[in-house]
Amino acid sequence: TQLLEQSPQFLSIQEGENLTVYCNSSSVFSSLQWYRQEPGEGPVLLVTVVTGGEVKKLKRLTFQFGDARKDSSLHITAAQTGDTGLYLCAGASRTGNQFYFGTGTSLTVIP
Amino acid sequence: ETGVTQTPRHLVMGMTNKKSLKCEQHLGHNAMYWYKQSAKKPLELMFVYSLEERVENNSVPSRFSPECPNSSHLFLHLHTLQPEDSALYLCASSQSTGRGELFFGEGSRLTVL
Numbered sequence: 001t002q003l004l005e006q007s008p009q010f011l012s013i014q015e016g017e018n019l020t021v022y023c024n025s026s027s028v029f030s031s032l033q034w035y036r037q038e039p040g041e042g043p044v045l046l047v048t049v050v051t052g053g054e055v056k057k058l059k060r061l062t063f064q065f066g067d068a069r070k071d072s073s074l075h076i077t078a079a080q081t082g083d084t085g086l087y088l089c090a091g092a093s094r095t096g097n098q099f100y101f102g103t104g105t106s107l108t109v110i111p
Numbered sequence: 112e113t114g115v116t117q118t119p120r121h122l123v124m125g126m127t128n129k130k131s132l133k134c135e136q137h138l139g140h141n142a143m144y145w146y147k148q149s150a151k152k153p154l155e156l157m158f159v160y161s162l163e164e165r166v167e168n169n170s171v172p173s174r175f176s177p178e179c180p181n182s183s184h185l186f187l188h189l190h191t192l193q194p195e196d197s198a199l200y201l202c203a204s205s206q207s208t209g210r211g212e213l214f215f216g217e218g219s220r221l222t223v224l
Contacts, residue, residue: 004153033212042115042201042215043154088154092209098144098167099213101154 003027004089004102012108016078021087021105024071029091032065032072033099037086046074079109114138117202117216124192125224132187132219134202142208143185145177148199148218160185161208192223 004025013019023032031050035043047056049065049072056063062075072089089102115136124130136143145157159167160179174196176188185202199220203213 035213040217042203042217043213044215045212048212090154090213098156098159098209100156101146103153 004091004100006087006089006102006105008105009103010106010108012110013079015081015109015111019076019079019107021074021076021107022071023073023089023102025091026070027091027100028069028094029100030069030094031092032069033090033092034063034072034074035088035090037088038084043086043088079107081109081111083107084109115202115204115214115216117200117219119219120217121220121222123222123224124189126192126194128189128192130189132189132200132202132221134185134187134216136183136185136202136204136214138204138214140204140206140214141182142205143179143182144203144205144213145185145187146201146203148201154201157187159208166208189221192221194223197221197223 004023007022031048033048034046036046037043047063052067052069054065060077064073087105090099092099118133141162143160147155147157156169157171158177163179163182174190174192178186199218201218202216205211205213
């Protein structure tokens with residue numbers, strides 16, 4: 001099992017604040033994905049990062065893949081209530097048939 | 112619309128019941144997955160199918176029995192479950208195993224009494 005640890009596990013912030021979520025592992029992944037899951041729904045893909053050191057921006061969200069392809073971060077600028085949800089990172093095994101999911105970060109943005 | 116539909120959305124069953132969860136994908140994908148999502152635990156991969164052939168079985172108890180009759184349909188047959196099996200069961204598909212984006216269904220919320 002390739003464990004992905006996310007931190008923090010829970011995060012509650014005011015609208016307009018910035019935040020960073022971390023996803024760490026001792027394993028190397030061929031790619032890493034971030035998903036967001038809202039209550040009563042399945043996770044939805046936000047981004048895929050493939051190259052070590054890669055940075056991708058999606059409006060107010062910035063994703064970074066570590067140089068060694070073992071870790072990643074998600075930074076949200078000026079959080080909005082619509083950002084509330086469970087954020088999951090998932091690593092694609094270099095040799096296997098599956099995606100390994102992180103422990104999840106539950107974000108609540110308070111108006 | 113996600114392209115992956117799961118039925119039923121909610122299921123309550125006794126420990127002696129037999130029931131099935133159904134998943135259908137309309138995306139032309141070759142890989143389909145069953146995941147279990149419990150509170151305070153990471154998403155747990157249960158089974159992976161590639162072109163209707165099972166390629167992963169992550170030490171799942173035999174009371175869970177998957178079936179993939181074709182590349183568009185995936186079932187999870189449930190028999191003599193335990194209360195600790197109560198969870199959200201998510202089906203997903205992708206272009207091929209371990210590659211590309213996972214498209215998830217909305218899940219089947221299972222409660223075992």
